[in-house]
Amino acid sequence: MTYQEALETLEKCRYCLMCRHADPLSHVSFNEALTPHGIALTIYSEHKGLLSWNEDSLRTVFSETDAGVARSHCATDQPFSEAVSAVKSELLSQGKMPETVARLKERLEQTPSFFGDAEFKSALEQNDYALFISDEMQYLWPESVNAVNTLIKALTLSPAEITRGKSSGFLALSLGFMEQAKKQAKQLMTELEAVKAKELIVLSQTDLYTCRHVYAERLGLSFPEEVKVTSLLALLTQAYKNGKLSFKPSADTRPYAYIDPSQALRVKDFDSPRHLLGAILPGNQVELFWRKERTHPTGSGSTWFSNPELAEKLTRARLEDAQKQGAEVIYCEDSADLSQLNRYAADYGLELKGLYELLADHLG
Amino acid sequence: MRTGLVPDMIYSELEEIVGAAYISNSESEKLVYSTDWFWLPQMWLDRGEQLRPPDYIVRPGTSEEIAEILKIANSYKIPVIPWGGGSGSQGGAVPIFGGIMLDVKRLNKVLEIDERSLTVTAQAGINGTQLEWAVNEKNLTLPHYPASANCATLGGYLAPRGSGTISTKYGKAEDLVLSMQVVLPNGEIIRTPKVPNHAGGPDFYRLFLGSEGTLGVITEATMQLDYLPEVRLFRALLFDDLAKALEAGRLIVTKRLEPTVIRLYDQKSTLSQVKKVLGYAFDGAYMVIGFDGDPDIAALQEQKALSICANLGAQDLGREPGEAWWQHRYDFYYPPKGLHFPWMYGTTESVTTFSNIEKLYYAQKEAVESSYKDWDVDYIGHFSHWFHWGTMVYSRFIIKNPPEDAHEALKLHNRIWNTAVTAALENGGMVNEHHGVGLKLSRFMRRQYGDAWPMLERLKNALDPNGIMNPGKVGFGGVK
Ligand SMILES: Cc1cc2nc3c(=O)[nH]c(=O)nc-3n(C[C@H](O)[C@H](O)[C@H](O)COP(=O)(O)OP(=O)(O)OC[C@H]3O[C@@H](n4cnc5c(N)ncnc54)[C@H](O)[C@@H]3O)c2cc1C
Ligand code: SF4
Numbered sequence: 029m030t031y032q033e034a035l036e037t038l039e040k041c042r043y044c045l046m047c048r049h050a051d052p053l054s055h056v057s058f059n060e061a062l063t064p065h066g067i068a069l070t071i072y073s074e075h076k077g078l079l080s081w082n083e084d085s086l087r088t089v090f091s092e093t094d095a096g097v098a099r100s101h102c103a104t105d106q107p108f109s110e111a112v113s114a115v116k117s118e119l120l121s122q123g124k125m126p127e128t129v130a131r132l133k134e135r136l137e138q139t140p141s142f143f144g145d146a147e148f149k150s151a152l153e154q155n156d157y158a159l160f161i162s163d164e165m166q167y168l169w170p171e172s173v174n175a176v177n178t179l180i181k182a183l184t185l186s187p188a189e190i191t192r193g194k195s196s197g198f199l200a201l202s203l204g205f206m207e208q209a210k211k212q213a214k215q216l217m218t219e220l221e222a223v224k225a226k227e228l229i230v231l232s233q234t235d236l237y238t239c240r241h242v243y244a245e246r247l248g249l250s251f252p253e254e255v256k257v258t259s260l261l262a263l264l265t266q267a268y269k270n271g272k273l274s275f276k277p278s279a280d281t282r283p284y285a286y287i288d289p290s291q292a293l294r295v296k297d298f299d300s301p302r303h304l305l306g307a308i309l310p311g312n313q314v315e316l317f318w319r320k321e322r323t324h325p326t327g328s329g330s331t332w333f334s335n336p337e338l339a340e341k342l343t344r345a346r347l348e349d350a351q352k353q354g355a356e357v358i359y360c361e362d363s364a365d366l367s368q369l370n371r372y373a374a375d376y377g378l379e380l381k382g383l384y385e386l387l388a389d390h391l392g
Numbered sequence: 393m394r395t396g397l398v399p400d401m402i403y404s405e406l407e408e409i410v411g412a413a414y415i416s417n418s419e420s421e422k423l424v425y426s427t428d429w430f431w432l433p434q435m436w437l438d439r440g441e442q443l444r445p446p447d448y449i450v451r452p453g454t455s456e457e458i459a460e461i462l463k464i465a466n467s468y469k470i471p472v473i474p475w476g477g478g479s480g481s482q483g484g485a486v487p488i489f490g491g492i493m494l495d496v497k498r499l500n501k502v503l504e505i506d507e508r509s510l511t512v513t514a515q516a517g518i519n520g521t522q523l524e525w526a527v528n529e530k531n532l533t534l535p536h537y538p539a540s541a542n543c544a545t546l547g548g549y550l551a552p553r554g555s556g557t558i559s560t561k562y563g564k565a566e567d568l569v570l571s572m573q574v575v576l577p578n579g580e581i582i583r584t585p586k587v588p589n590h591a592g593g594p595d596f597y598r599l600f601l602g603s604e605g606t607l608g609v610i611t612e613a614t615m616q617l618d619y620l621p622e623v624r625l626f627r628a629l630l631f632d633d634l635a636k637a638l639e640a641g642r643l644i645v646t647k648r649l650e651p652t653v654i655r656l657y658d659q660k661s662t663l664s665q666v667k668k669v670l671g672y673a674f675d676g677a678y679m680v681i682g683f684d685g686d687p688d689i690a691a692l693q694e695q696k697a698l699s700i701c702a703n704l705g706a707q708d709l710g711r712e713p714g715e716a717w718w719q720h721r722y723d724f725y726y727p728p729k730g731l732h733f734p735w736m737y738g739t740t741e742s743v744t745t746f747s748n749i750e751k752l753y754y755a756q757k758e759a760v761e762s763s764y765k766d767w768d769v770d771y772i773g774h775f776s777h778w779f780h781w782g783t784m785v786y787s788r789f790i791i792k793n794p795p796e797d798a799h800e801a802l803k804l805h806n807r808i809w810n811t812a813v814t815a816a817l818e819n820g821g822m823v824n825e826h827h828g829v830g831l832k833l834s835r836f837m838r839r840q841y842g843d844a845w846p847m848l849e850r851l852k853n854a855l856d857p858n859g860i861m862n863p864g865k866v867g868f869g870g871v872k
Binding site: 039040041043044045046047048049050054058059060061065066069070073076077078079082084085088103104106317322337 | 413414416418419420421423424425429434437438440442451475477478479495497498500517519520521522525526529540541542543722723726727728729732733
């Protein structure tokens with residue numbers, strides 16, 4: 029989407045307030061300027077000469093992660109996420125960005141991931157299945173890596189690993205670094221082609237959304253149509269339902285909640301994780317108020333880089349919700365979300381556990 | 393314009409109350425808070441003109457903090473503008489004289505759901521849909537469904553006396569409130585009696601309904617709930633004559649068939665709006681009727697209503713177009729199907745008795761269409777909130793090519809409003825039915841109330857002697 033096309037969408041959002049009820053940023057900041065309407069009005073007002081770009085107005089725009097919630101709840105299906113990305117990208121190309129993002133830019137130019145720079149050499153041998161272990165899992169919640177391998181083995185699969193420890197490009201995209209996002213995406217796709225996989229297994233809803241939609245629809249790349257992208261959770265659920273996989277029930281009777289990951293609304297597979305949790309921990313699941321269709325991000329995405337205070341508020345809001353609903357343990361499979369929740373979970377007396385670890389530990 | 397130390401003094405005093413995280417005077421935030429959903433200020437920005445922004449935006453977390461803020465405002469004699477969701481269409485939350493923008497959205501808690509009495513007590517800054525989600529968890533509903541529920545707040549429902557889609561059966565927001573907590577302009581915090589239907593003196597709580605932030609800040613409200621209905625039935629009808637359709641509506645409500653909805657579009661609306669949003673090309677007056685609750689009772693009520701309509705010559709279009717309307721009822725208001733710039737438009741809704749409604753509608757239509765012919769004005773209307781004694785007409789004027797110059801556009805806009813409101817007042821109607829007064833209709837208040845207006849002014853002066861509360865709105869003047 030070009031800047032000009034973005035303005036056409038923002039022209040509509042500027043005069044619309046219809047995703048406010050679901051909007052996470054204003055829900056935790058109570059700030060009108062951080063609603064899609066407010067962000068659109070800010071951008072539009074600069075365009076009309078009523079505001080200038082400065083640290084404050086830039087921060088408003090860059091605080092928006094990728095507007096997945098607004099996009100999903102939009103009354104008229106406006107591509108608000110795409111519009112905000114396009115504006116960020118235009119601003120970056122003019123060298124306009126808040127200080128927090130400027131610091132990131134430098135880092136991104138030096139390393140391929142925000143989180144680490146270890147080199148994992150993939151064998152890239154031909155295989156019907158490919159597996160993508162992202163930089164987020166590798167660096168932010170590494171304990172999931174072994175669990176994932178155990179679970180994959182239980183499915184009797186031995187996929188070829190591709191771009192291990194690298195980013196899918198989503199984070200760069202959501203900050204407006206389009207070229208970096210494309211570079212990361214192409215690397216993943218090149219390795220995918222090299223192994224000639226028919227199915228790519230991904231470990232987070234973000235990666236599922238990125239491979240299924242972002243590459244083609246937002247980065248203009250042609251993701252190989254013949255490759256099916258599947259989440260490990262969906263594969264496990266299917267195997268469990270077919271009786272090919274079983275889990276031992278846990279003796280833990282404490283009330284627990286599942287935290288829908290930040291990008292859950294992009295994919296809307298709300299059932300798989302709940303189904304699997306129910307197999308191990310039947311009966312004591314509580315639901316958050318901000319769940320499923322109205323789930324909120326945990327603050328793990330680009331907001332953590334562009335506006336850490338706001339990210340912290342998002343995280344705390346999820347934890348408060350869990351505490352209020354009476355949960356003592358919380359589960360999630362997304363590594364970035366886990367690492368973000370982990371920063372403050374103890375403040376709420378909550379024990380945080382990786383869903384993959386739970387599943388691997390209870391394989392029947 | 394305040395210069396020197398004072399702005400910083402005020403800022404630091406406000407910051408002391410709410411904390412640094414909940415006060416701002418940043419340029420971009422001030423711009424966003426400089427307009428609500430009123431066409432005029434939106435047009436102003438659209439044409440690249442500057443609006444008067446608030447000087448400070450504060451987000452208090454308690455009634456006590458609000459009380460302290462009002463005391464500061466009184467000592468410096470600066471305006472305070474309560475801001476809920478900013479979705480008001482009348483300019484009620486526009487800070488025309490600057491001052492303190494009091495965003496109440498941090499007061500967003502559900503305090504109690506009483507499942508036996510069917511009431512909810514919540515803080516006034518809670519978002520409408522979020523409140524509905526909370527009561528839905530108990531299989532209950534707050535039967536106030538405005539098209540703006542996604543963006544409006546509970547306080548914003550009450551302060552301008554809003555009305556929702558199903559008001560014909562369940563009443564307006566004001567009919568659903570049992571009691572409120574209000575922070576008065578001098579900082580006193582009061583609670584109105586726990587229930588409204590008593591004989592223990594005047595129901596002064598009604599004073600705050602319709603006060604639009606000019607008499608105090610609503611901080612909590614106890615609202616009546618209902619069970620989520622077992623069924624909702626909708627049906628569409630087509631009348632070849634608006635008068636017969638209005639008579640059908642009158643009979644349905646006066647015979648107390650308890651319709652949830654009677655939405656009657658005039659012929660022009662049917663041809664334009666209904667076609668654009670729902671895709672039906674009907675020639676006539678399109679009416680949707682709805683019934684809800686117990687399946688047997690709703691079915692019987694529907695059957696009786698259909699027979700009234702049949703006797704008046706209506707064509708029964710069946711369920712599908714009725715249900716489609718319910719599904720898409722809010723699409724009429726959103727982009728891209730709703731109204732948009734650079735058009736000029738306004739909703740000149742009014743309410744009156746059954747005896748006057750046709751007269752009012754045609755008088756207003758004739759006045760607007762004939763006076764602004766040169767601007768190719770469109771006047772469309774529908775009748776949507778029905779009472780036992782009358783109904784309201786939700787009419788709109790639309791000009792697709794208004795003057796480009798913002799100042800000329802403002803003049804034309806205000807002239808059309810003068811014409812439309814005069815027609816309403818001269819034909820037994822009120823300045824409006826549910827959008828409130830705000831800035832837009834402020835100048836008509838004296839005329840509407842006649843002899844009673846000085847009493848209202850005296851009340852305002854007694855409660856808010858410095859005139860700090862939302863100055864320039866609801867007919868009241870500026871800060872003294
Ligand atoms: C798309 C759309 C559709 C709409 N449909 C409807 C509809 O169906 N029915 C309807 O009635 N209205 C409708 N409106 C108008 C508007 O949404 C309502 O008037 C709404 O109830 C206003 O709520 P708010 O919280 O946004 O109030 P705001 O716009 O923030 O404020 C409105 C007025 O109330 C005052 N106020 C706000 N909160 C408080 C408080 N706590 N204490 C004291 N004063 C306060 C403000 O100062 C202002 O004067 C619509 C608006 C939009 C944008
Ligand atoms: S994303 Fe959709 S609902 Fe939200 S402001 Fe934009 S047009 Fe309105």
